[in-house]
Amino acid sequence: EDQVTQSPEALRLQEGESSSLNCSYTVSGLRGLFWYRQDPGKGPEFLFTLYSAGEEKEKERLKATLTKKESFLHITAPKPEDSATYLCAVRPVVQGAQKLVFGQGTRLTINP
Amino acid sequence: DVKVTQSSRYLVKRTGEKVFLECVQDMDHENMFWYRQDPGLGLRLIYFSYDVKMKEKGDIPEGYSVSREKKERFSLILESASTNQTSMYLCASSLRDRGYYGYTFGSGTRLTVV
Secondary structure: OOEEEEEOOEEEEEOOOOEEEEEEEEOOOEEEEEEEEEOOOOOOEEEEEEOOOOOEEEEOOEEEEEOOOEEEEEEOOOOHHHOEEEEEEEEEOOOOOOOOEEOOOEEEEEEO | OOOEEEOOOEEEEOOOOOEEEEEEEOOOOOEEEEEEEEOOOEEEEEEEEOOOOOOEEOOOOOOEEEEEEEOOEEEEEEOOOOHHHOEEEEEEEEOOOOOOOOOEEOOOEEEEEO
């Protein structure tokens, strides 16, 4: 069964304190791994897609990396506006299926 | 710059009512999805559609049905609302696989069944 596990469930950092969020996945074959940001009461907003091990993507203070079993979302010198829930999702290689399997998310709080 | 629009942000309905949640996208996407999101359970797929008049069950379809009469519109129907259907409902759309860019989500509908 395809599965995505994110850790930690919640993370509280001080402004400027860098850290990483983890996304571990088990899939029969990986078509893509996706990171989303979700603010309270809103729909998830797309951040990154990663397709193969060794790939990295960056956007402002965020950098996503991918290995064969997990992905990391690194946050460098975060600001309070980076506070949100970060969701990881995978698209398995299944013929005819274009669904994503989501993790439960990491709730990130950045204190000023 | 809204691309996936859900008709209501907040909705309160009574047990036993038939409830319609509407979703419209303006990006000409083939795929559309309905998820519900609950604390501790994450996003769970209810139904999805790859084309007009086409639908497939997701992981938790019980108590729900869907309708897709036009490419841009995907409706979720709660046949007889129950309190355990109180949740945040998220609609999403995506291009058919010719270079996969991920989903675009709507803002969500928070449904409370009393």
